Every structure is written in C-alpha cells, then in structure tokens.
Amino acid sequence: xxxxxxxxxxxxxxxxxxxxxxxxxxxxxxxxxxxxxxxxxxxxxxxxxxxxxxxxxxxxxxxxxxxxxxxxxxxxxxxxxxxxxxxxxxxxxxxxxxxxxxxxxxxxxxxxxxxxxxxxxxxxx
Numbered sequence: 020x021x022x023x024x025x026x027x028x029x030x031x032x033x034x035x036x037x038x039x040x041x042x043x044x045x046x047x048x049x050x051x052x053x054x055x056x057x058x059x060x061x062x063x064x065x066x067x068x069x070x071x072x073x074x075x076x077x078x079x080x081x082x083x084x085x086x087x088x089x090x091x092x093x094x095x096x097x098x099x100x101x102x103x104x105x106x107x108x109x110x111x112x113x114x115x116x117x118x119x120x121x122x123x124x125x126x127x128x129x130x131x132x133x134x135x136x137x138x139x140x141x142x143x144x
Contacts, residue, residue, distance in 0.1 A: 071110045072133055080130045081105050081112045087126045088114075100141035101126075111135045 081103055088101045099122065102115035112133055116123060117140040127134045 074107070077105050077107075077110070077112055077133060080133045083130065084112060084114060084126055084134065087128070091122070091126060102141040106135070109135070113137060115139055115141050117141070 085103045088103060091097070092101070097118075099116055099118035101118070102113070104113050105111075106113050112130070113135050114123060114127065115137045116126075117138065118126075123136050127136070
C-alpha cells in the first residue's frame with residue numbers, strides 16, 4: 020500500500036488555526052437551548068431595558084424647553100449659556116448650561132424624565 024499523506028501540507032494546519040483564532044471561531048460556544056439561545060429558540064425577555072421615548076415627545080419637549088430658555092433669557096439679565104438639542108442615541112433632550120439648579124428646574128419643569136442636564140458652559144465656535 021501507499022504511504023500515508025497528511026491532509027494539511029506546509030503550514031496548512033497552522034494557517035487554519037490562525038484563521039480560527041483570528042475569527043474567534045475556535046472559542047465560540049455551541050447552540051444553547053432555551054429562551055434566548057440557539058436559532059430555534061425565542062429571544063429572551065430583556066428585563067433591564069427601559070422603553071425609548073417617542074421621538075414626537077422629544078421634539079415637543081425640546082421645543083418647549085427652547086421656548087422657556089428664550090423667555091428666561093429675555094426677562095433676566097443673565098450671563099448663563101444655554102444649549103438645547105435631542106440626543107437620539109440616548110433618547111433624551113439635552114440641556115447644556117452653566118446655570119444653577121434653581122434656574123434649570125424652572126426650565127425643565129415637569130419634563131424632567133425626558134431631559135438630561137449637562138452642567139457646562141456652552142460656547143459658540
């Protein structure tokens with residue numbers, strides 16, 4: 020009979036292992052059965068997720084806070100800076116200002132659950 024010839028020649032096995040290591044395929048676990056595991060399983064319930072605010076609510080709150088900021092700036096001789104925008108990545112209206120809490124509380128009002136206040140001076144570049 021003939022001589023046994025290896026399937027992998029000249030570093031073929033080394034190349035295969037390098038590819039498996041680079042792609043992480045050698046470390047991937049097999050399918051898991053049950054909720055959220057495997058292709059046939061239903062997705063697991065996400066218990067830590069908070070519902071995203073409706074984009075229309077964010078636009079409404081942003082416009083209302085902009086109106087309040089404009090009104091405040093017109094009626095008070097202030098040196099505070101204000102910036103209002105929607106951060107869709109976190110689903111919140113952002114109020115950037117160097118104004119103290121007693122001022123921001125007035126500006127945010129009942130919409131505090133949809134607003135994140137970032138206490139920093141707003142600069143126009």
